[in-house]
Amino acid sequence: MKRTFVLIILIAVAQLGLSQEPAPRVVEITAKRFEFNPKQVTLKRGERVTIRLVSTDRAHGFLVKPLGLDLDADDGKPSEKTITPDTAGSFPAICDHYCGSGHANMKMTVIVE
Amino acid sequence: MKNEFDRRAFMRISAMSIGAGALLQFSPLAATARGNAMSRLFHKQNGEGPGAFSIVQLSDTHVGFQGPPDPLGTKAFERAVDVINALDPQPDLILFTGDLTHDSDDPAEHARRFKTFRSISDRLRVKKRMHVPGEHDAALDGGVLFRENFGETHYSFDHRGAHFVALDNVSMGKPIVGDEQIAWLKKDLARFPKTAPIVVFTHRPPFDLKPDWEWFTSDGDAVMNVLAPYDNVTVLYGHIHRENHHTTGHVQHHAARSLIFAFPDPSTAEKKPLPFNPQQPFRNLGIRTVSGNTAARPFVAGIDDVELSIRELSGTEGIQQMLKQGESL
Secondary structure: OOOHHHHHHHHHHHHHHHOOOOOEEEEEEEEOOEEEEEEEEEOOOOOEEEEEEEEEOOEEEEEEHHOOOOEEEEEEEEEEEEEOOOOEEEEEEEEEOOOOOHHHEEEEEEOOO | OOOOOOOHHHHHHOOOOOOOOEEEEEEOOOOOOHHHHHHEEEHHHOOOOOOEEEEEEOOOOEEEOOOOOOOOOOHHHHHHHHHHHHOOOOOEEEEEOEEEEEEOOOOHHHHHHEEEEEHHHOOOOOOOEEEEOOHHHOOOOOHHHHHHOOOOOEEEEEOOEEEEOOOOOOHHHHHHOOHHHHHHHHHHHHOOOOOOOEEEOOOOOOOOOEEEHEEEOOHHHHHHHHOOOOEEEEEEOOOOOOOEEEEOEEEEEOOOOOOOOOOOOOOOHHHHOOOOOOOOOOOOOOOOEEEEEEOOOOOEEEEEEEEOHHHHHHOOHHHHHOOOOOOOO
């Protein structure tokens, strides 16, 4: 009886371990008029990563079409998406929520290596 | 045709002037059974029977913008008004495709810029003028000031046998038309036969021209799906400050030059405004004429572009010609 109980516990623990993927790395990007911080982030091909956009002033966007990223954040309302990039390269990221006359310069680079 | 532009006269005027945007000419529907049916349909719906018409498209005047790369402010816009007023016969419709004003963080200042835009455009002899907003007009306040000045940001109307649709892809802040407006568009077009000539005017390109430069509309594919069943669709837009022609399916897209400064070709690496040249102050601002016949199937617009110069005014080119006495940059 005791041996059966231990076996059940061991199987349950093993299944739990198998079903849990490691938590993705979180990359936080801060947006404010008219800049992102940091200016560049590096991701690894095949690595699950969560991109989190945080705004410290008003509504901003974060668009990297080739990576399927189209985030919107407002002051106090961050947003995030988890991706697994599969193509190496250097991808420009832009704010695509118009935020004022310096908006066109609000950009950064996402590198996948 | 009574209402058709004398194209040679227009070219003569434009060749010694700055750009007045795009000139469109359409012929009336042919006297075919289909043309007659279309004529009855338009006339029954709103009293606008088909007829020859000619329109001018103006874009990106950015009233209120100062400094490099263009230190001339509203002078190009004012000159364009003079050019259009010199046309004989006059166009019967003028379309403004957004960024009429340059935004300001101070709403009162932005309101003054709208007022200045109106004071200049009110000098146009053509009284039928339609507008759509650009992001500089409407993205910061959701279109409040635009509506106060020009009414709704999206709407439609018929004009001499063609159906015109004003699409707003800026006032939600993002480059997006939105589900509600797309549903409206579908309903608006449903009453027309698939052969109806349709002109859509909007600010941003409704397709992926260069997303990295924000030259796109995120739900442009959904808009194109609504337009796809219609055989004769022309899209006029601005935003990119340069001439561009593109086809998606059988929809023809034409970007107009701006009246402030030009952006480079999208194949270049960097989105950097082309430098101002005081010896050729309106370089890269030009005139495009588009002509066609709505009865032709498929409808193919004829495009004419004119290299602009003000040399003919005095034998020389240069910024001094544009300055009033005692005025300096």
